Amino acid sequence: MIKNWKYILAISASFITSAAFAQSVQDVQRLVEVERYKEAKATLLRLNTSNPNEEVSYNLGDLYLKEGKIDSANVIFTQALAKDDKSARSMVGLGKVALMKGNTAEAERQFEAAIKRTKGKDASIFKLIGQAYADSDVKDITKALGYINEANKNTKNNDAEAHIILGDIHLKNPNGGGEAMTAYDRAIQIDPNNAKAYLKKGQLYVRSKNYNEAQAAFEKVIALNPNYAPAYRDLGEMNYFVGKYDRAVENFKKYRSMAENSVDTQIKYASFLFLTEDYAGTLAEAQQVLQQDPNNLVMNRLLAYSLYKTNKVPEALQAMENYFKIAQADPTKIIASDYAYYGRMLADTGKTTEATANLEKALAMDPENLDVQNEAAAAYVKAKQYDKAIAMYKTKIAAKPSLVDNFKLAEVYAAAEKFDTADSLYAGIIQARPEYATAYLRRAQIAEAKDKGQTGAAKTAYEEYIKVANQDPTKAASNKQGLFIANYYLGFQAYKAKDLATAKTYWTAAKSLDPTNKDVDVALKNIAAAQKRPTASKRK
Template sequence: MKNSVSPEKFKTSGLFDKPNGFSRIMLAFAFIAISTFTFAQSPEVRSALRLIDIEQPSKGISELEKLADKSSSNQYYLGLGYLRTGNKEKALQAFEKGISMNEKDGLNHAGKGHVKLLDKNATEAKLHFDKALSVSKSKDANVLKAVAEGYMADTKFILDAINLLNKAKTINGSDPEVHILLGDAYLKQNNGGESVSSYERAGSADPKNGKAFYKVAKVYQRSKNTDMVMEYLNKAVQADPQYAPAYKELGEAYYLNKQADKAVEAYEKYLPITENAGQARYQYAFFLFMAKRYDKANEIFKEVINSPNASPTALKFYAYSLIEQGKGNEARPVLEQYFQKVKPEEIQASDYAYYGKLLVDLKEDSLANDAFAKSLDLDSAQFDVLQLQATTFMKRKKYVEAAETTKQLMSIRNQPAAQDYWNLGQAYYFSDQFSAADSAFSKVVEMQGEKTPLPVYLFAARAKANVDSTMTTGLAKPMYDTFLSKALQDPEKNKKSIIEAYEYLGAYSIHKEGNVVQAKSYYDKILQLDPAHSGAKEFMRELNKPAPAQKGR
């Protein structure tokens, strides 16, 4: 660090030759000067400006207002506080009052120039900046810094700002704010490397300065370097455990990394600090929803949606959270309110999908199909929605629609699954498209082999029986035989289907082979399983009728 008077000059006068009383006094003076240079403002002003940085603006402004009348410099910092909280009018009043208190204090001239440049009045701004530099003879690091911060209000003057800040740095290189402003200026030039270096110098000058590390994280955020973003955000909160913006960014970064629990934890530290929770309350509820902490999420969503400025998105996720809790009756009016409030072009496929699933749970299958259709219009490649759509059509006995939806599902898979062919076969079978059903069931058998479930053999046999309804070829016999070989392993469980197979085989024996003895054996087996079976009993009665007497005998 360079002082305005070189230590070497003192050495030549002999004052540093031995530790006499006068030399000790001068050393003490030098340390006081260094301390003054290191932090540009008084501890009270620094504390107040920090309150603004950590999202407690009303507290920060209140503290600055208490300090303002003590000096013209404090009037400038009050004005700066107003600027940082977006109040140009009050800032200008503070700067003008500071000039009236001490016309030779360059800080307030710099502040007034800052306001004029924000008002796009570059000519008048420059007059005030020049006045600030003139009264301070361009030797006051605080004034140089104030003018530079003013120039940064317009990117056309970034080079002027950088030159002034570099000059301020030669006077007081230990002021962290000088380095932070330099970092900001370099960032406006898209010079990330110099920006990071400046912010890191600020952090070295004041290891408790959370803002410096936070700003490094924001630079890395531009290049999507997630690891470095997380590292510096954590450094920020380690340096200053009250630095609210870093907790907020940490929450969002953890969410993007699919670490919902950590996102919740970061926001639970952020919300008690910030004065303006606002949208952050909703964001916190959303993180709770993502972390599957639905009870707590719903408490906050309930507060949020009662606000006059409640966003449609808050309504949506409140409904989602209720649905996840199984509170469909509560969720339905909330979700329907969302659809009424949101712009139609902002509705997502997932919104209609959630609504459809809710309606299925409420046994509103027809409306569910309508909702799924709207979802698929927005995104036709949703596996789960297509599956639910087909299943719901089947429940409603809309078999043709179920078949079409299942085919759509199969078309977007890399390789259709055996379950797809089974569902397709069922839809075809119940819509009387027996040949198509036969093909689908046969595909399942081909894919599953020995692991083919018993119902597949049964429906495959039924489809074939319907294709060959006159039993011209006996198409279904081999499949019924296969079915029986497996079903007879548990005859009690499969009794009804076994009887169906015996009925077919009995009819086949008579109509195709003319083998009454074989047919009788099948009907005997039916009666063993079900002695009251009317079809088998009728067959036996017909079989046992005496032959009619011949005439003439």
């Protein structure tokens, strides 16, 4: 699978040139630029047989690295160096493999050997080393800058590709966006028709949320090459980020029509469909790929997610469990949302203990995910693990105070029968939002729960709730159940006090709120019967 993914959305591209016409390394490099990897590899394998040389070997090995096949790349570079022990490109390739494995000392040894072999005068070697660092996980860009600066020195600062690499290196620095943009601008100054440089600028503008400039950059790429699929992909993603979903889908469909016809392209398209909530489309793409490649990890993931999103919970649970079986081959590929979705599925099927365990795994990987925090807290409550739910909400509130989370915390305290603490929280919410009727209802319910002898201690609180709830007619529907509870309670207290007229008033109001409630019918019949009975004075 090609590396460099955004969330579950992979990044791919296309190029109209057919493999049948790609005859040189330069043709291959153009294919790789637009990420048309299958055609590039087919050409390189053919060239490696018909016209083997260090440049062909380097590009083939580097392509394996882009696919994440480090061992295959290592074999190619090692074989090439064995054939020509003076091959500087093969040394750079082995250095890049070492970087990918985290062995910086070995990488430096290979890079310095390549520079020594070319006497420090070959700009292409410095560019390859700079690109190796740009493609790696090495965060310190000092060495990388040194190498690419040597490339620019050798080319008298007049090589567009070197400046694109320089920009990519600067992007490894969290604050390097300005320097990166300067480098890309210089590349365009050198080569005004460099589509790759404009694409990089567009991507950087998206990163800085300058969407108008990003759109202009992507459209410039398309103007230079209407078949440059990555521009449509990135434009589609940008449209998605800004909420222009119709345009996002339109551009991504163009990308899909131009992109390389491969499983990787289908994965990216299915991922985009999922993000735009086209779950039926996602399922169709996933199922098509899984017929050919049943162990495809990403498509199994998307299958499970989409089944859940379409409310097919049992099927989703089965698909998710199958996904985890496949993922055991490489557990590092499991992501936080996998555990989150699995936890949701388990919670929906009543398996609360397993649900909380998986939601906790999701939070361990992504502790700032608010949705998972809320779901974990809800699962804790279902499992009656109130202390864990309380701790979760307290952590959230400490990080970012919120009346919504205060209310949820109060609900947990109430469920745990820690009534005084819950009541105090509800009182605080009322102080902040005096019009919030539900908080009044909860205080009344707590007062009722604490009144074990049913002495009517909650009477005043329920009366206050009715007063506040009736102040906003637009909330009548949402307050309907609460008003029923309040009127029924107050009717019962009046009935106990033998105030039949008041009881009838409250219970009649309750019946209007819930006409089918049998308890209210019985209560009203009891009042009617009591009112028909003769009073003590009449019996005399």
